[in-house]
Amino acid sequence: MAALNTQTTVVAKEEHVATTVDGETILLNKEKGAYQGLSGVGPRIWELIQEPTTVGTLVETVSSEYDVAPQRCERDIREFLREMAAERLIEIDDQSVL
Secondary structure, eight states, rough: OOOOTTOOOEETTTTTEEEEEETTEEETTTTTTTTEETTTTTTHHHHHHOOOOOOTHHHHHHHHTTTTOOHHHHHHHHHHHHHHHHHHHHEGGGGGOO
16 A cells, blocks of 8 residues: 555545444445444544545644644544555545655
8 A cells, every 4th residue: 555645635435335323434345345333533534535635634624623733633544544445445546645
């Protein structure tokens, strides 16, 4: 997988089904036939990546909305996105990676 930097563009894959129940987003990964639950900040990130967006934009939005230090936020978002990519739930635009 390509390295993620603030200019990297990510987007949720369209073929997955998502619903929110009691603040938790449940994703059906159609490729794997498995469910994935997102809680905490995960549902907000999933909402933000329904349209192509950069890691930098995600960090700015989440750090301001959740009052978290940008450095920690960036580290946590990168880890979250790596996990989502490993599950094939998102697409990463390698062209945007420097």
